[in-house]
Amino acid sequence: MNFTLIFSILVLVTGSVWCADKLFFLPRRRRLAAGHADAQTQKEALRRPVWLEYSAGFFPVLLAVFIVRSFxxxxxxxxxxxxxxxxxxxxxxxxxxxxxxxxxxxxxxxxxxxxxxxxxxxxxxxxxxxxxxxxxxxxxxxxxxxxxxxxxxxxxxxxxxxxxxxxxxxxxxxxxxxxxxxxxxxxxxxxxxxxxxxxxxxxxxxxxxxxxxxxxxxxxxxxxxxxxxxxxxxxxxxxxxxxxxxxxxxxxxxxxxxxxxxxxxxxxxxxxxxx
Missing domain, CATH: 2.10.109.10 (Umud Fragment, subunit A)
Structure with missing residues (x-):
């Protein structure tokens, strides 16, 4: 039960960050990138921060494991x-x-x-x-x-x-x-x-x-x-x-x-x- 609870909280937290990225952080990065003419600068502006990459990035994998393991x-x-x-x-x-x-x-x-x-x-x-x-x-x-x-x-x-x-x-x-x-x-x-x-x-x-x-x-x-x-x-x-x-x-x-x-x-x- 403890592992299930911890895993559920982890999925919930990473899922919340993933949603926040899709709804808020990604649109903001796109607006910042649109303000630059240089392609390399645009690419840097669109890149996720490290904390966001590791939290939101793992959500799809964690969700798949959670569904298989739970159901x-x-x-x-x-x-x-x-x-x-x-x-x-x-x-x-x-x-x-x-x-x-x-x-x-x-x-x-x-x-x-x-x-x-x-x-x-x-x-x-x-x-x-x-x-x-x-x-x-x-x-x-x-x-x-x-x-x-x-x-x-x-x-x-x-x-x-x-x-x-x-x-x-x-x-x-x-x-x-x-x-x-x-x-x-x-x-x-x-x-x-x-x-x-x-x-x-x-x-x-x-x-x-x-x-x-x-x-x-x-x-x-x-x-x-x-x-x-x-x-x-x-x-x-x-x-x-x-x-x-x-x-x-x-x-x-x-x-x-x-x-x-x-x-x-x-x-x-x-x-x-x-x-």
Whole structure:
């Protein structure tokens, strides 16, 4: 949010200077140039001052970047291992800003309603406990869903989500192997990790809005997703701070749908689309 605010102010300031140049400074330079007969003197008179050249001159570029970043696609960096193996630390990803509707930067007012998030999609959003922090998780439950995660088995609306066991995954952060599965949510397939040594009970939860929609047991948690809210989880199921602990993601906190890894400087093979 701070970067967005600073960038918005920068575009506004340079845009104001650009308009002032077109409406006031440029006509004045033209009048001064018209008063000279010498071509070289006219050229000097028409030249922008250095401060004006750098402020107004950068406005078109800044405006183009601002439009693309605010309404089309925005880059993010993955800082943690909570989405392994789908997303790794250091992955630089692109986020589609259009899918979930166009929002006014900084004020976050929705200008255009496109479509709602779907189960199985990877979304970037502002962390509800601290909206200055961006999180990335997978959408598991949409408004009205009954989501249960009991004994490490995910169930949505009473239907167990199918899993297929895969060869174990070597976690470079823990320097250990962990169980790997392919999970299918609404025909969207992705790979997730589970650590059989980690307990299934969910502890150290926060107070959060609509917590009365969730019931915690020794087996896990059962939640009914309220209107305008989403239940999210990390693919690294036993190493993810997500809706099981801090609650639902409001629609207003959504930033966009993550869809592409455009760079990982230490692991170039990771570049490409992901599920």
């Amino acid at each position: 089309i696609v925005e880059p993010f960096k993955i800082p943690s291992s909570s989405m392994l193996p789908t997303l790794d630390i250091g992955d630089l990803i692109l986020v589609n800003k259009f899918d979930y509707g166009l929002r006014l930067p900084v004020l976050n007012i929705k200008l255009v309603q496109n479509r709602n998030p779907r189960r199985g999609e990877v979304a970037v959003f502002r962390y509800p406990k601290d909206e200055s922090i961006d999180y990335v998780k997978r959408i598991i439950g949409v408004p009205g869903d009954a989501v249960a995660y009991l004994n490490k088995q995910l169930t949505i609306n009473g239907q167990p989500v199918p899993e297929i066991a895969l060869p174990d995954y070597f976690d470079e952060e823990r320097m250990a192997y962990t169980r790997q599965y392919r999970e299918t949510v609404d025909a969207r397939s992705h790979v997730l990790l589970k650590n059989p040594a980690a307990p299934g009970v969910i502890i150290n939860t926060y107070d959060f809005p609509f917590k009365d929609h969730c019931a915690y047991t020794l087996e896990g948690v059962i939640c009914t997703v309220p209107p305008g809210q989403y239940f999210v989880m990390g693919d690294n199921r036993d190493n993810s701070s997500d809706s099981r602990y801090w609650g639902f993601v409001p629609d207003r906190n959504l930033i966009g749908r993550a869809f592409f890894i455009w760079m990982n400087f230490s692991k170039l093979k990771r570049i490409g689309q992901f599920d």
